[in-house]
Amino acid sequence: MDRQSVYTTSVYQPNYGEEDGEVRAQILLKLQSFILEFQLGTAFIYRDQLRANVMKKQYFCDVDIGHLISFNEELAHKLVTEPGEIIPLFEAALKNCTHRSIYAAQKEIDLPEHQLLIHSNAAELSIRDLGAVKISQLVRVPGIVISASVLSSKSTVVYVQCKNCSHTQTISVGGGFSGVTLPRNCGRSRDGVSDNCPMDPYFIVHEKCQFVDQQILKLQEAPDQVPVGELPRHVLITADRYLTNRVVPGSRCTITGISSTFQSKASKSATTTSAVAIRTPYLRAVGVDSDVDQTAKGNSTLTEEEEAELLEMSRMPDLYNVLADCIAPSIYGNRDIKKAIACLLFGGSKKILPDGMKLRGDINVLLLGDPGTAKSQLLKFVEKVAPVAIYTSGKGSSAAGLTASVQRDHSTREFYLEGGAMVLADGGVVCIDEFDKMRDEDRVAIHEAMEQQTISIAKAGITTILNARTSVLAAANPIFGRYDDLKSPGENIDFQTTILSRFDMIFIVRDEHERGRDERIAKHVMGIHMGGRGAEDQVESVIPVDKMKRYINYCKTRCAPRLSPEAAEKLSSHFVQLRKQVHASEMESNQRSSIPITVRQLEAIIRISEGLAKMTLSPVATTEHVSEAIRLFLASTMDAVNQGKSQGSKELNEEVLKLDVELKRRLPLGWSTSLASLKREFVERKGYTEGGLNRALLVLQRRDKIQFRNQGSQVFRTAV
Numbered sequence: 001m002d003r004q005s006v007y008t009t010s011v012y013q014p015n016y017g018e019e020d021g022e023v024r025a026q027i028l029l030k031l032q033s034f035i036l037e038f039q040l041g042t043a044f045i046y047r048d049q050l051r052a053n054v055m056k057k058q059y060f061c062d063v064d065i066g067h068l069i070s071f072n073e074e075l076a077h078k079l080v081t082e083p084g085e086i087i088p089l090f091e092a093a094l095k096n097c098t099h100r101s102i103y104a105a106q107k108e109i110d111l112p113e114h115q116l117l118i119h120s121n122a123a124e125l126s127i128r129d130l131g132a133v134k135i136s137q138l139v140r141v142p143g144i145v146i147s148a149s150v151l152s153s154k155s156t157v158v159y160v161q162c163k164n165c166s167h168t169q170t171i172s173v174g175g176g177f178s179g180v181t182l183p184r185n186c187g188r189s190r191d192g193v194s195d196n197c198p199m200d201p202y203f204i205v206h207e208k209c210q211f212v213d214q215q216i217l218k219l220q221e222a223p224d225q226v227p228v229g230e231l232p233r234h235v236l237i238t239a240d241r242y243l244t245n246r247v248v249p250g251s252r253c254t255i256t257g258i259s260s261t262f263q264s265k266a267s268k269s270a271t272t273t274s275a276v277a278i279r280t281p282y283l284r285a286v287g288v289d290s291d292v293d294q295t296a297k298g299n300s301t302l303t304e305e306e307e308a309e310l311l312e313m314s315r316m317p318d319l320y321n322v323l324a325d326c327i328a329p330s331i332y333g334n335r336d337i338k339k340a341i342a343c344l345l346f347g348g349s350k351k352i353l354p355d356g357m358k359l360r361g362d363i364n365v366l367l368l369g370d371p372g373t374a375k376s377q378l379l380k381f382v383e384k385v386a387p388v389a390i391y392t393s394g395k396g397s398s399a400a401g402l403t404a405s406v407q408r409d410h411s412t413r414e415f416y417l418e419g420g421a422m423v424l425a426d427g428g429v430v431c432i433d434e435f436d437k438m439r440d441e442d443r444v445a446i447h448e449a450m451e452q453q454t455i456s457i458a459k460a461g462i463t464t465i466l467n468a469r470t471s472v473l474a475a476a477n478p479i480f481g482r483y484d485d486l487k488s489p490g491e492n493i494d495f496q497t498t499i500l501s502r503f504d505m506i507f508i509v510r511d512e513h514e515r516g517r518d519e520r521i522a523k524h525v526m527g528i529h530m531g532g533r534g535a536e537d538q539v540e541s542v543i544p545v546d547k548m549k550r551y552i553n554y555c556k557t558r559c560a561p562r563l564s565p566e567a568a569e570k571l572s573s574h575f576v577q578l579r580k581q582v583h584a585s586e587m588e589s590n591q592r593s594s595i596p597i598t599v600r601q602l603e604a605i606i607r608i609s610e611g612l613a614k615m616t617l618s619p620v621a622t623t624e625h626v627s628e629a630i631r632l633f634l635a636s637t638m639d640a641v642n643q644g645k646s647q648g649s650k651e652l653n654e655e656v657l658k659l660d661v662e663l664k665r666r667l668p669l670g671w672s673t674s675l676a677s678l679k680r681e682f683v684e685r686k687g688y689t690e691g692g693l694n695r696a697l698l699v700l701q702r703r704d705k706i707q708f709r710n711q712g713s714q715v716f717r718t719a720v
Contacts, residue, residue, distance in 0.1 A: 024089060027075070031093035034071050035061070036101070047101060054098050059112050060242045061094050062287075065120035080122075083138045083258045087286065090116045113156075115241045118256050118287040127221050127233045130281060134259045141283065142254045143219040144424055145247045146234065147407070147416050151213050154240065155180075159208035162186045164197040168205075215244040217285075219255060223390055223424065236282040246288045250423040250466065252388075256287035310554045313543070314617040320628075323615060326543045328381040331374045332524040333517075336635045340365050340505050341378065343632070344429065344471050345386055345552050346614045348607030349560040360453050361560075362471040363607050364502060366435070368493060368640075369509025370482045375475035379431040382473055385545055387553045388428025390421045394438035394476075397421070399445035402430075403455045404466055415460045422449045422468040435476035436494055443499060446472070450502040451600075474503075483510055493594055501596045504604030505636040561613035563606060567626040571609070574630055575602045582641060595641045604637075605629050659688060659696035664705070672709065672716040 035046045050061050069076040079086045094114035124142045125134070158171045158180055167188045173180045182204075186197035220234040237255055239246070247253050261279035316322060324338040343363055350361035367375045383391040392402070403420045422430055435443075449455050449468040456465050478484070478492040493500070500506065543551070563571070582597045606621075608629035613621040659682065666681075667673065678697075682688045697715065700706045707716045 027078070027086065028089050028093055028096075030072060030075055031090050032097055032100075034068060034075070035093060035097045038067055038071050040067075047097070050094065050097060051102060054102055058242065059094075059098070060115040060117055062117040062119065063090075065118060065122065079118075080138045082136070083286070084136055087116055087258075115243075116286065117242065119289055120256065120287075124254065126225055127219070127235050130235065130259055130283075135261060135281070137259055138256065138286070139259050139283070140254055140256050141219065141235070142225075142252070143221050143234075144223075144252050145217055145249055146220045146418050146424075147218040147249055148247065149216040149409070149416065150414075151215055151244055153211040154214040155209045155211050157210040158182075159205045160202040161205050162188070162197055162201045163203060164201055167197075212241050213244045214238060214240045217247065217255075219253075219283075222252060236280075237285050238282065239285040239288065243285050243288055247290050249417060250419045250426050251290050253288055253290035255283060255285050256289070257283035257285040260284050306550070307554075310551050311617070313547075313551055314555075314615075319616055320612065322542055323548070326548060327385070328374075328378050330528055331377055331381075332521050334374070334378075334509070336632060337367065337378065337507050337509070340507065340608075340632055340636060341382060341473070342615065343608050343611035343629075344473060345382070346555055346611045347471060348610035348614075349562065350469070358453070359603070360451065360469070361607060361610070362453070362469065363504045363604070363611060364450055364472040365474070366500075366503040366506045367473075367475045367509055368478060368506060370511035371477060373509040373511055375509060376433050379433055379473060379475055382429055383431050385548055385552070386429040387549055387556075388425055389431065390425040390428070391431045391433070392421050394432055394434035394436065397432070397438065397442065399442040402442070403445050403449065403468075404457050406457070406459045406462060415462055417457060417462060417464065417466070419466060420455075422446065422470050423455060423466050425470045426467050427469055429471045429473055432472060432474045435474040436478075443495075447498060447502065450499075472503075483508060497594065497596050500594070501598050501600050503637075504601075504607060505632065506595060506640045507636045508640045555614050555617060559614050559617050559619065561610045561619055561621045563609060563621045563626070564623070567609065567621055567623045570623055571602070571605060571626050571630070575605070578638065581638075585641070595637060597637075597641065601633070601637065605633050608632055655688060655692040656696045656699065659692055660699065662686075663696060663700065667706070667715065667717040669717055669719070672714050675708075675713055675715055678715060 035050065036044070038044070038046055045067070046061060046063065053060060065076055065079065068079065075086075079090070091114050094116060095111055098111055098114065099109075118138070120140065122140050125139050127141055127143060130139065130141065155173055158173060159168065160171060160182060161168045165186065165188055167186055169183075169187055171180055171182070182200070182202045184199055186201045188197065215238075217237040217239060218234050219237055221232045223232065226232045237257060259281065260283070261281050263279055313319070320339070320342070323342045324335060327338040327341050340363075344365050347363055348361040351359040353359070367378065369375065379391060383389040401420050402422050404423055405418050405420065406415050407418050408415055432438075449470070450472055453467070453469045454465050455468045457463065476495075479494045480492070483492055578597055578601075605626070606629075609621040609625045612625040612628055613619075618625075662682070663678075666678075679690065679693065682693050683690050697706065701708065705717065705719050707718050708714070709716050
């Protein structure tokens with residue numbers, strides 16, 4: 001209290017009384033015996049691990065709390081409830097064990113301090129549950145690292161010297177954010193040797209201080225753990241020595257740490273009336289478990305029974321159709337779209353060529369169509385079933401929010417990067433709804449992420465490349481809200497060719513008017529609203545969502561199929577045919593197709609084939625897989641390209657509009673006339689083209705204004 005600062009207990013060197021000395025000595029002996037004697041089967045795990053690490057000049061030991069519980073339950077309980085007191089003892093025990101087992105002959109060797117790393121299978125605690133009750137206890141917190149500072153050097157022992165009499169002394173510094181206060185009076189004057197030294201005589205001799213590496217991380221809740229309507233919370237984490245540089249922004253990890261508090265700078269600089277006792281929470285990391293390659297948790301922890309169950313599932317007959325049925329079973333129809341989404345969830349195989357070039361394996365799909373065709377519901381389902389997924393809406397997303405933003409640290413005033421949605425969904429799927437409502441400059445930001453799978457940043461002196469290995473599932477409406485049959489795809493789709501070529505499959509979802517289909521949909525929707533089960537909803541019980549999620553994850557980590565030579569031959573000849581077909585249609589309509597067919601589309605069919613093979617854990621994509629991939633591609637992108645075949649040039653459309661008006665005038669309500677007389681009148685006398693007349697009649701028939709009778713020879717006007 002004499003130091004006139006907030007009182008804190010040092011974590012590294014607790015202030016024990018004399019009577020606690022014996023207790024500490026006993027705990028130290030127990031911990032030493034645990035390190036030296038604990039064995040699984042015939043292997044002495046920690047003794048061997050410590051020896052292997054020390055030989056590599058790495059002075060740390062990674063301990064599983066589960067092992068400590070089986071060795072001495074009381075000791076493990078003490079470690080969890082009083083980590084600040086037990087961890088320094090544990091580290092001293094590690095140092096003693098190294099002395100005893102490795103350097104026993106060399107008595108005088110000076111060993112560096114050892115570090116204890118901890119991992120456990122204890123229950124995880126979310127960031128929003130880190131309350132005052134948990135302070136000074138050991139907790140496990142999962143989340144996503146959103147920023148990591150550069151390494152800084154934190155002093156553990158400060159060497160100070162008196163300005164007046166050159167008296168020196170060393171002061172130990174606590175861990176984490178806790179600082180140190182220099183003595184106000186010189187040590188010699190306190191001992192009565194000298195009384196000339198003024199107040200605050202000490203200065204720090206930095207060359208003789210001892211330092212360790214320290215890094216500050218910012219951990220945010222994973223998007224799937226945040227309650228609806230809440231902002232994701234985050235917590236600061238200090239990692240030192242061997243825990244630094246373990247994770248990068250965007251990686252999902254679980255931090256084991258001591259819940260602590262520190263006096264934030266803001267409250268120090270505030271007025272004197274501000275509460276001195278209010279402190280900011282943070283975690284002192286003692287263990288970092290990062291998910292390898294950012295795929296979802298639980299790959300390595302699959303039991304033999306679970307693995308056998310997933311392998312059995314891969315041998316199901318007609319698994320492809322079963323999986324397609326299990327995607328959003330409450331949505332009626334859309335079979336090909338569901339099959340395409342199944343391919344997107346599994347993805348193709350990523351390839352790294354000998355020259356270091358990377359070819360993406362992720363599949364991108366665009367759903368473009370009328371409102372009310374359940375596009376957003378499909379996106380929401382994918383968000384639930386994909387192991388890693390982020391859902392975002394086009395209007396509510398900016399370029400920085402999707403890629404990465406540059407933030408400024410309040411304390412150091414340094415710039416640092418914070419990853420956006422595509423960085424956080426690394427290894428998963430980004431669902432972008434209302435894709436057409438995005439501003440053009442924001443949409444351009446994801447060009448690179450969709451093809452190169454990286455995000456390059458050059459802002460505020462930071463030049464870097466972040467990984468964004470994600471699939472994109474986008475939903476959009478045409479320009480006019482609904483797809484207009486009179487116009488070509490280019491006039492309906494408001495996207496540049498550059499972004500359309502990056503989508504492997506483009507589906508034009510039409511809201512067709514057909515009595516039978518409308519009745520089936522109505523019946524299905526009624527079934528769902530009344531009893532929760534629609535006409536096609538019975539398949540939901542075949543594969544539950546959580547099992548499907550596990551299976552997708554298992555397939556993605558265990559299988560990377562390649563094309564067979566026969567399949568490759570079939571595909572290459574088919575691609576040439578596709579290009580020829582598109583060229584012919586471009587020549588016919590005298591305008592370039594708005595949906596290009598390039599080498600990217602050839603790679604798209606390869607990826608779809610690999611995705612189909614991956615579903616059944618097949619290492620080779622055969623000709624059957626390629627045939628289905630070509631069928632899917634023809635039903636999606638090629639269908640969208642061919643939408644414009646019948647829609648001719650601008651002149652034809654103008655002619656159709658004029659004919660539309662004249663035909664309505666020529667045919668009053670309830671009248672009928674022969675097709676031949678209409679042709680004579682409009683083509684021969686008025687000079688319209690026959691193609692224009694046929695198209696105008698087709699449009700009127702689609703709108704239920706006219707009917708064809710007597711095998712199409714009579715035209716009958718039915719409605720206004």
